[in-house]
Amino acid sequence: MKSSAIVEFVRDVYQTQDFIPLHTPNFGVKEKDYVMETIESTFVSSVGKFVDQFEQQIESYTGCAKAVATVNGTSALHTALYMAGVERGDLVITQALTFVATCNAIYHMGAEPIFVDVSPASLGLCPKAVESYLLENAEVRDVGCYHNATGQRIKAVVPMHTFGHPVELDELSRVCSSWNISLVEDAAESLGSFYKNRHTGTIGDFGALSFNGNKIITTGGGGMVLCKTLETGLHTKHVTTTAKVPHPYEFFHDEAGFNYRMPNINAALGCAQMEVLQDYLIQKRKLAGLYQAFFANSDTHFITEPDYAQSNYWLNAIICPDSAVRESILKETNADGVMTRPIWKLMHRLPMFEHALRGDLSYSEYIEAHLVNLPSTPIHLTSNQSF
Numbered sequence: 001m002k003s004s005a006i007v008e009f010v011r012d013v014y015q016t017q018d019f020i021p022l023h024t025p026n027f028g029v030k031e032k033d034y035v036m037e038t039i040e041s042t043f044v045s046s047v048g049k050f051v052d053q054f055e056q057q058i059e060s061y062t063g064c065a066k067a068v069a070t071v072n073g074t075s076a077l078h079t080a081l082y083m084a085g086v087e088r089g090d091l092v093i094t095q096a097l098t099f100v101a102t103c104n105a106i107y108h109m110g111a112e113p114i115f116v117d118v119s120p121a122s123l124g125l126c127p128k129a130v131e132s133y134l135l136e137n138a139e140v141r142d143v144g145c146y147h148n149a150t151g152q153r154i155k156a157v158v159p160m161h162t163f164g165h166p167v168e169l170d171e172l173s174r175v176c177s178s179w180n181i182s183l184v185e186d187a188a189e190s191l192g193s194f195y196k197n198r199h200t201g202t203i204g205d206f207g208a209l210s211f212n213g214n215k216i217i218t219t220g221g222g223g224m225v226l227c228k229t230l231e232t233g234l235h236t237k238h239v240t241t242t243a244k245v246p247h248p249y250e251f252f253h254d255e256a257g258f259n260y261r262m263p264n265i266n267a268a269l270g271c272a273q274m275e276v277l278q279d280y281l282i283q284k285r286k287l288a289g290l291y292q293a294f295f296a297n298s299d300t301h302f303i304t305e306p307d308y309a310q311s312n313y314w315l316n317a318i319i320c321p322d323s324a325v326r327e328s329i330l331k332e333t334n335a336d337g338v339m340t341r342p343i344w345k346l347m348h349r350l351p352m353f354e355h356a357l358r359g360d361l362s363y364s365e366y367i368e369a370h371l372v373n374l375p376s377t378p379i380h381l382t383s384n385q386s387f
């Protein structure tokens, strides 16, 4: 596949000769109205009706028992790991093929990641790889799962739904429960993605969403912890709001909490964005369909949703079997004003995680060397755009 053909195709789709970014937010009248309302009411900070409303919208959309809004996705993950009982010195199994936030949240719990390979079905954590890592390296005791060589407890497994494609959650849940390990889903990229009709982030013990500016919908900065039970949800809300015990004027905090509350002004954006989510999902699916048709019968493989799931197609991606071709696509499309990007460097290549425990990562390494992300902003595709 020639870079010039890709550039021409993307320009036709987006109907512009200007610079085409990877993913941009889009706001309408509602966003302005709701944000103005918070300013006029002075309720811009940590209390306000939009926070409650946004949490309720996410609860009814995802089907989780309780959703807790936070300042960003990283803080949502940090809180989720805290709530799952991860402690200083624990080990947490995750994928090396992820955005650094997943590992930063683990690190800041005082825990250490173990990197395991991803699955060709999803580009997310592979249940078989997790199980074989555990079989070779760990044992279950009454009090949990322990790593044989280091004696550390393996407390959680954190899969990430790469680019919105759901991981094999039934299989992962089965591995986690038989090894007595908590399951925390990094669903930062997968709002609108469903695993067998269940929303991603609601199958594990906890899930985390992100509403950063490049995600499918945005609150400027923001995140959400998805909780399985009302009880854990209320506790999650408590720890994200400094664990202050309600009282008309006394300050008493019964736990070392976080100040991770999403401000009302950001939640106002979130409420308006939830009203367009369904439309964005439809547009993104159409866009992915066009890419898929364009790359069909070429030497380049377009990544589609796993057959067991419905993906939000947050970020479109191709695999170029020839890595030299991949380098020229990255260079030439960017030079021509069409933004494309390689996938993140694998986590064990970063200085803070280079000594982390890890299993075989050969598929992650293959993806790292061959993947290209393509422009994915939702657009209204008209019927005269047929390619």
Ligand SMILES: *Cc1c(COP(=O)(O)O)cnc(C)c1O
Pocket: 072, 073, 074, 075, 077, 098, 099, 101, 102, 160, 186, 188, 189, 210, 211, 212, 222, 223
């Ligand atoms: C975006 C993202 C996060 C959270 O990011 P924030 O910028 O903190 O909202 C976490 N994990 C993954 C995989 C992400 O893509």
